[in-house]
Amino acid sequence: MIGKLKEAASTLSNPYLKKWKEAGKAVIGYPCTFVPEEIIHAAGMLPYRLRGVGTTSLSIGDTYFGPVICSFPKCVLQLAGQESYRFLDGVIITNGCDSMRRLDECWRKAEEDIAGILPGYFRYFGVPHKTASYSFDWFEQEIRELIRSIEEHFGLQITDSALRKSIRLYNSSRRLLQRIDELRSGPEVRISGQDALAVVLAGSSMPRERYTSILEGLVKSLESAPGRAEGKNRLMLVGSASDDLDFIRLIEDSGAIVVADTLCFGARSYSDLTDEKDDPVSALSRRYLSNSLCPRMFGYYRNRLSHILDKAKKARVDGVILQNIRFCDLHGSENGIFERDLERRGIPCMRMEREYGPLVETGRIRMRLDAFMERIS
Secondary structure (H helix, E strand, O other): HHHHHHHHHHOOOOOHHHHHHHOOOOOOEEOOOOHHHHHHHOOOEEEEEEOOOOOOHHHHHHHHHHHOOOOHHHHHHHHHHHHOOOOOOOOEEEEOOHHHHHHHHHHHHHHHOOOOOOOOEEEOOOOOOOHHHHHHHHHHHHHHHHHHHHHHHHHOOOHHHHHHHHHHHHHHHHHHHHHHHHHHOOOOOOHHHHHHHHHHHHHHHHHHHHHHHHHHHHHHHHOOOOOOOOEOOOEEEEHHHHHHOOHHHHHHHOOOEEEOOOOOHHHHHHOOOOOOOEEEEEHHHHHOOOOOOOOOOOOOOHHHHHHHHHHHHHHHOOEEHHHEEOOOHHHHHHHHHHHHHHHHHHOOOOEEEEEEOOOOOOOHHHHHHHHHHHHHH
């Protein structure tokens, strides 16, 4: 079961996605957890989280973005320019950060030189950076405009009934992921950090019904699985977009086990649920905009610190790894403050800056990990 999920997490495509496309169904890509997946699902389409997995060159990404910028959106544009995302019927870009916002204009510009790489449906979806009352009103209107745009382009209707059904389904899978988190961070660690991340990543490119069914079986098997943490340092991983299973493997090969995280590709994506009783669009607006765990949300540093401290205490971590992609202003600056405040509370930290994508600095990272393991041991 884990093997199939790992396979889906390690490639752009997977058997479930191929079967979906063979059935003539649409796939909509999105780069950030602030895009409501339930809307895409309610339209009868597959929400697909854009990733840069498999990137071996940045010749296209550097051409349109330039070199001194986060490598995550550059990898996404690189794959788009290589036509690796031909299976997408649409893309929704949002302002997760300034680098991600620029993916909208850079992708459009690249289409002028590489015809056919822009999907037929390509939309910018704005998300506020604050949670004031007027922000929720504005965001709700933005969601309604997104719904209308999808309906008009694809010639379909997204009903409230379909939205409610999608909300219930996604809540169900998020509860199961939360249960896996409990089995991961308890005294008897039932799943490695590498496998836990693979489980989450697989869900970003699979039909949600099938994914939820797999999670139900996985939870049952993990509840009776043997513990894995004996003699290992318990670590928590914090910071910017990280979907590299080899990076987690490298950490765990150093004599540790990652028992908790606050990554956007990880626990952030299922940390809270959507209200199933309220108006579905209003409920989605509140659920997605209230998620202040990402540093893109202004004025919530203390909330994010409190969240990390709470998770670290529950998971009984021995140390925290604060990682960020090079040139990530949001996580890079905030990780420095996290390091100060966590160390003051007696929690050892290691701050690491690295490029997104395949590990090219294995030796340097392993050396730093070994030193950190020695410190916390």
